[in-house]
Each structure stands twice: as C-alpha cells, then as structure tokens.
Amino acid sequence: MTQPRPPKNLLTHLVTGIGYLTDPKSPPGKLFNRFETATSKVFDRLARSHTFLRIAGKGLNLGFMVRRSVTAGAEAWLHAWQAPTLGDVQAMRTQLRQLGDRLEVTQTQLELALDALARVEADLRATPRLPETP
Amino acid sequence: MSTFRTRAREALSASLEISGAWSRALRAGALAPNAYLGPIVKRAARVGDPPVNSTPHRVVYTRGSMRLLRFEPTVRRHATPILFVYSLINRYYILDFLPGRSLIEFMRDQGYDVYAIDWGTPGALEEQMNWDEFLGGMMRSAVQWTLKVSGAEDLTMYGYCMGGTMALAYAALYPQGLRNFVAQATPVDFHEGGIFHTWTRPEYFDVDAMVDAHGNVPIDLMEAGFSMMAPIQRLTKWLEVFRRIDDPEFVTTFLAMERWAADNVPFPGEVYRQYIKDCYQENNFYEGRMVVGGRKVDLGQITCPLLTLIAENDTIAPPPSSTALDGKVGSVDKTTLRFPVGHIGLSTSSKGPRMIWPEVARWIAAHSAALPG
Missing domain, CATH: 3.40.50.1820 (Alpha/Beta hydrolase fold, catalytic domain)
Incomplete structure (x- = not known):
C-alpha cells in the first residue's frame, strides 16, 4: 500500500467532485443528506410494514409458482420425447454421490485400520521377546 | 500538448476498462453495486485488486x-x-x-x-x-x-x-x-x-415454495433480501469512498469488503428449508425441539x-x-x-x-x- 501511485486522473477529479457535492459538511451535501435520511426512513417503514410484506410475499410466491410450473411443463415435454430431464440427471448424480461417499468411508476405515495395525506392530516390536522354551 | 494527449489516452483506456467491466456485470445479471461502482473506484483511486485470502494454506x-x-x-x-x-x-x-x-x-x-x-x-x-x-x-x-x-x-x-x-x-x-x-x-x-425474523414469518414468506421452485436458493434472491435491509445506505456508502479516494488503505479495505459481500454462494435448498423453519419461524433450535438425524439438538x-x-x-x-x-x-x-x-x-x-x-x-x-x- 506504500508503493508510489500514478498521478490523479480525470476520473479521480470527477469522483472527488461527486464526493464534495454529497458531503454532509458541504452546502449541497446538506441538502442531499436530508434527502437520504428521508428516503431511508421511508424504506425502513416499508420493510416493517405488514401490508407491504404481505404483498411482497404474495408476489414472490406467484413467481415461485410460475417457475415451478414452467419447469414441470418442460420436464413433462421432455419425458414425452423420452429424453432425460434435469431431474433424471440429478437422481443419477445423487446415486453417484452415494457411491462416492461409500468409497470414501471405506477408504477412511482402511486408513484407520492400517494406523491401528501399525500401532500394534510397533507395540510388538517394543515388547522384549521371551526366550523360547524347548 | 503531450499532457493533453496522455490524459486523453488515459480517459479512453479508463472508459474502455469500465465499460468492459459493466458489460460483463450486466451479462452476469449482477445486482451488487460493487460490480458497477468497483471498477470506477479502483481506477479513480489508482489501486489494484484487494489482496484478500492471502494466508498460505x-x-x-x-x-x-x-x-x-x-x-x-x-x-x-x-x-x-x-x-x-x-x-x-x-x-x-x-x-x-x-x-x-x-x-x-x-x-x-x-x-x-x-x-x-x-x-x-x-x-x-x-x-x-x-x-x-x-x-x-x-x-x-x-x-x-x-x-x-x-x-x-x-x-x-x-x-x-x-x-x-x-x-x-x-x-x-x-x-x-x-x-x-x-x-x-x-x-x-x-x-x-x-428484521430477518420479521421477514421470514410464515404469513409473509413461504420457504417451501421457494425451495421447491429453485432448489438451491439463488444468489440473486439472497442479495435482494440483503439489499432490502438498508437499500439507500447500500449505495450512499460509496459516496464516502468518493470523498476518501486519496486514502488507498481505506479504499482497499472498502473494496475488499464489497468484493466479499458480492461473492456469495447459493444456499443449499433442503438445509435452507430446515434452517428457516427450525430457526427463524419456529425457534426450535433455541427451544431444544430441532431434530437432526432423529436426535434432538439439546444445547x-x-x-x-x-x-x-x-x-x-x-x-x-x-x-x-x-x-x-x-x-x-x-x-x-x-x-x-x-x-x-x-x-x-x-x-x-x-x-x-x-x-x-x-x-x-x-x-x-x-x-x-x-x-x-
């Protein structure tokens, strides 16, 4: 961050100008600040308004319903042509994932078993051998 | 004359760079202000990309x-x-x-x-x-x-x-x-x-409809929700960066934060469904009623x-x-x-x-x- 920086460009001046015009300490900025506070209050009230939230929720639900119907329609059409749908591919992916997981579990168990074997082997080596009785 | 030429060349390259970034953002359907204002601030402040996530691992x-x-x-x-x-x-x-x-x-x-x-x-x-x-x-x-x-x-x-x-x-x-x-x-x-508790109340928000329609919850929907928390401040905070454009440390930290805030991932669908119901709507997690894998989560x-x-x-x-x-x-x-x-x-x-x-x-x-x- 301490590297020498290139000189100011036109964009720097433009941006600084906008910054000044909206600075709460500058005369035009005071006006902007008042506008900002007022709009924030409106949005804050809206975000907590029961009526707005109900309408927004209904709008969202309608969007979800349309999307679901379009997807279901497309899948039905593809099924009619006996073509694999996204749902079919996903079901296959799930099966593949389950296979992968099973393989991973076996690998982990094998690693743990090998670790345990290595420990037993080390213990056996560390134990002094008793002389064999005739 | 040469200064004018240098400046004109610089202005041209800046406008090309910024319009390129904007067209990429528009094609990707980006909603976060960072996608549009980030390139302007970077160019005006003469700083590079913020070095986030740099600890070796x-x-x-x-x-x-x-x-x-x-x-x-x-x-x-x-x-x-x-x-x-x-x-x-x-x-x-x-x-x-x-x-x-x-x-x-x-x-x-x-x-x-x-x-x-x-x-x-x-x-x-x-x-x-x-x-x-x-x-x-x-x-x-x-x-x-x-x-x-x-x-x-x-x-x-x-x-x-x-x-x-x-x-x-x-x-x-x-x-x-x-x-x-x-x-x-x-x-x-x-x-x-x-506010999240208010917004996710069952009478306003049907989580089943959302997950059934989308599967994983898309980034755009999550972003829209976050934007609604403080929509005006989300934009006007950039004006503070305009005012401090000559403070590279401030600008880099701000850009790093905005980059992270815009770098969201979709929320896995079924987990989202359970999270909203068990946590925000019914408070089962806190009350000890949430069930995971057939067992109750008892804190x-x-x-x-x-x-x-x-x-x-x-x-x-x-x-x-x-x-x-x-x-x-x-x-x-x-x-x-x-x-x-x-x-x-x-x-x-x-x-x-x-x-x-x-x-x-x-x-x-x-x-x-x-x-x-």
Missing part, C-alpha cells in the same frame, strides 16, 4: 463441495488446534480478509494450528442434503481429519454467524473431541433475530468451556439473540466479550488485531493444551 480433506483447509504456523505453540466453521451463505475468507487484518493469520501467528471449513459452491448434489448430512457427515469428517492431521486429541471449535449456529448444533450432537467452543456473532434465540449437552463474542451494533445476529446462549448450554466455564463493532467488524475492523483478537487468543490459550515436551 493447503487442502487436507475434501468431501463433496466442502474443503478442509490448514493454515500451519511456523512455530506451533499450542497442542489444541482451532477449527473455524463459517456460514453456508458467504465465503469463509472474511476470516482471512487482508494481510494484517486476518483473524486466521493472527491466530496462526499466535502459534495455533488453524483449520477452516470452506463449504464451497453447492451444486445439484448438495441441494438434497439436510442438516444431518452437513453435521453428521461433513462436519464430523472435518473434525476427525483436523484431529488426525494435527495429532491432537481435541480442538477448539470456532463458529461464526450461521456457522456458529451449525457448530453449536454439532457440538450438542457430537461433543466428543471438542475442548472449547467460541461463538462469534452467532444467532441463537431467533425470535430476537431482528445443554454442550459442557466444554464457552466464549461468546458479541458485536454490539450487530443487526444480523442482534446481541439479545447471541447472549441467550449462556442460559442454554451446560458449560460451567462461560465468558462473554462485547465489542463496539458491527457483525462483520469483529473479523475485519482495524479494532480486530488491536483490541478484539488478542483477548480471544488469550482466552483460547488459557483453555488449550500445552505441547508435549
């Missing part, structure tokens, strides 16, 4: 889209490793923000063997996964591999935001191997969850030492939502630390390395095992 385990990352210390001073668990919504690297302002880097430099779960970008496979698969499958494996790689018997689990909620559920179900728990800005009593089962970190200006996990944890856990050793910052400020503000993290590191050190020998 290596991947020690993967499972599905999840990766377990290890940040190994040069000199290890504590036997107990730390495992960071982050939310499924954003990317984990807010914890490894900028050099000198990275919680992970700080803990590593304190001599901790640090691990972090990166949930990755969920795809079709993660869409059907539920809490049981995330907690009993992925997180359990992450804990086992952390212990295995670090050669420790137990670890400090460090949950942040929604990652804290997940980590608490994990700790209640699988307390073995956990020596300490740190809950940073973690929502626990969701009926104290501020009373957590008996290890607990550190709760509260951001006093937090609007995502408001303080009353987090402080409720103390009364629910079975731990005897409980500490709460409060700091005058916002939700993200605990991990990124300049107060972090000066005031917040040293205290956290001290608490963890006092509760960690010493290295043998």
